[in-house]
Structure formats: structure tokens, C-alpha cells
Amino acid sequence: MIKTLLWDVDGTLLDFGKAEEYGIRKCFEIFSLGECTDEMLSRYSLINKKYWEMLERGELTKPQVLRGRFEEFFKTECIGFDKIDDFNLEYQYRLGDKVFFCDNALETVQSLKGKVRQYAVTNGTFVAQSRKLSQSGLDKIFDDVFISDKIGFEKPSVDFFNAVEEKIGKFNSRETMIIGDSLTSDIRGGNNANILCCWYNPKGDKPKTSLKIDYEITNISQVIDIIE
Ligand SMILES: [Mg+2]
Structure with a gap:
């Protein structure tokens, strides 16, 4: 029986693509860099x-x-711009301006509140992630949030998961599950931590991988079926 869920945030609960699009366009506007096209x-x-x-x-x-x-991006686009660090800081902040949920994500974590323990396990910068979590209200739904920037290690490092265990208690390998869209950080991280792994694969990709994937879902609401 699954009692503890470790949720990835970007690309799993929140639509990172939309936030990224908004953030970059906003910064192009702020730094007067002209239009940032879809391409x-x-x-x-x-x-x-x-x-x-x-x-x-x-x-x-x-x-x-x-x-x-950003250095590589501006070079690729032949944009002569050198305030890279200012642009990056502004971008981190803007990423948390607006909230875009993935389909059924909010409903799912809300309906599981109180039934299982739920935590956010996210890579990324503290500024962007903490702002996103509070703007979305996810910080109120989760029992706690773990941001790599604060912990000092990134997923998939086992050190990241050890730090989570230190705070919430030892994982039971059959009762703890990570849910995430990234094979390289979430699923590999779950394998490293020896817990159940649920891969959120909305596009139905078929990559070759030797990683252990216990569940594969295309919609976040399927997590409810796995738990019940
Ligand atoms: Mg992700």
C-alpha cells in the first residue's frame, strides 16, 4: 500500500513549457530585446x-x-547582449509570475490530501520554485517541499533523497513512490533511492531504458487508481 508520494513539480504538476514561454517573453520585453518568436x-x-x-x-x-x-541561446540567435546574469535573475523571478497546471494535477493532489503524505521534490532555483509553489497553492497542499537549491544536491543524486529521508523518516520501498516526467532525474532518482517509480509520460514516448519503471501514466489522475 502506497502511503507516501514524492511529486516532481515542473512538467508533472505544473506546465513548465508554458511558464518558460511566458518568462522568456516577459524578459525580452523588460530588456527591450525585440520579439521572441516561437522558433x-x-x-x-x-x-x-x-x-x-x-x-x-x-x-x-x-x-x-x-x-x-542563456549565453548559448543569445549566441545562437546572434543577439549581442551581455547582461546575462541580470536576465537570468529576472527570468527566475518571472517563472513564478503565473501558474499553469498540467491536466488534472491540482484536482489529483487535492483529492489525495489527508489520504497519503505528499511532498514536492524539485530541482531548480529556490527563487523560481518557492514562488511557483506558493503562487499555485501547492505549498499548502503538500506536507513539505524539498528544493534542490536549498538541499545542496539535485535529483537523481541519492544525497538529495537521503536529505528528504532525514526530514520525513526512512522510505519504505513498497510504500513510497516518486511521480515525475523525467527519466534522467525522477525515475533514475527513484531507482537510486530504491522506491516505487511512476513515470508521467503524457506524450507516450517509447525510449530505450534499463531503468525500473513500476507504473507509467499519461494523465496525472491515474495516480489515484494506482493508490486505490
Ligand atoms: Mg519534471
Whole structure:
């Protein structure tokens, strides 16, 4: 019986793509950089994903990721702009301006409140994540939130999960489940922590992986079926 849920936030409960789109466009406006087209946004999105994966593999530090992704993006777009750190700070803040939920996410965590223990386990910066969690009201629904920036380790590192265990008590491998959209951070992290793993795969991707995936879902509401 599953009693504890560890929820990823971006791309699982909140629509990260929409927040990213809004945040970048807002910053283009603030720094008078002209229009940021859909094509530019999709190129940025790929660059950003690549940098976070390098962080997960331990190839870059967090500050290198935050700066490097924008440096590469502006270079790719031939935009001569050097206030990268200011842009990044503004962007972190703007990411939490508006809340975009994934389908059925809010209803699902609300309906599970009081039935199981629920925690947010999220990578990302403290400014962006804490603002998103409070703006969305998720911080009131969850029993606690764990942000990698504060912990000092990122998912999928086992150190991240050890820090969570220290706070909420030892995981029971059959009673604790992580739910997330990322194989490289959430599912690998769940494997490292030896807990149940539920992969949220809304697009029905079919990647080759040797990771242990206990459940695969395309809609967040299916978590309720798994628990019942
Ligand atoms: Mg995610």
C-alpha cells in the first residue's frame, strides 16, 4: 500500500513549457530585446534541457547551467547582449509570475490530501520554485517541499533523497513512490533511492531504458487508481 508520494513539480504538476514561454517573453520585453518568436523559444527550450541534463550528469555546476544556457541561446540567435546574469535573475523571478497546471494535477493532489503524505521534490532555483509553489497553492497542499537549491544536491543524486529521508523518516520501498516526467532525474532518482517509480509520460514516448519503471501514466489522475 502506497502511503507516501514524492511529486516532481515542473512538467508533472505544473506546465513548465508554458511558464518558460511566458518568462522568456516577459524578459525580452523588460530588456527591450525585440520579439521572441516561437522558433526562438523552441531553440531555447532544447538548449535549456541540454544544460540541465549536463547538471544531472555532474558535468556542470548550477551557476554554469543558469548562465551557460542563456549565453548559448543569445549566441545562437546572434543577439549581442551581455547582461546575462541580470536576465537570468529576472527570468527566475518571472517563472513564478503565473501558474499553469498540467491536466488534472491540482484536482489529483487535492483529492489525495489527508489520504497519503505528499511532498514536492524539485530541482531548480529556490527563487523560481518557492514562488511557483506558493503562487499555485501547492505549498499548502503538500506536507513539505524539498528544493534542490536549498538541499545542496539535485535529483537523481541519492544525497538529495537521503536529505528528504532525514526530514520525513526512512522510505519504505513498497510504500513510497516518486511521480515525475523525467527519466534522467525522477525515475533514475527513484531507482537510486530504491522506491516505487511512476513515470508521467503524457506524450507516450517509447525510449530505450534499463531503468525500473513500476507504473507509467499519461494523465496525472491515474495516480489515484494506482493508490486505490
Ligand atoms: Mg519534471
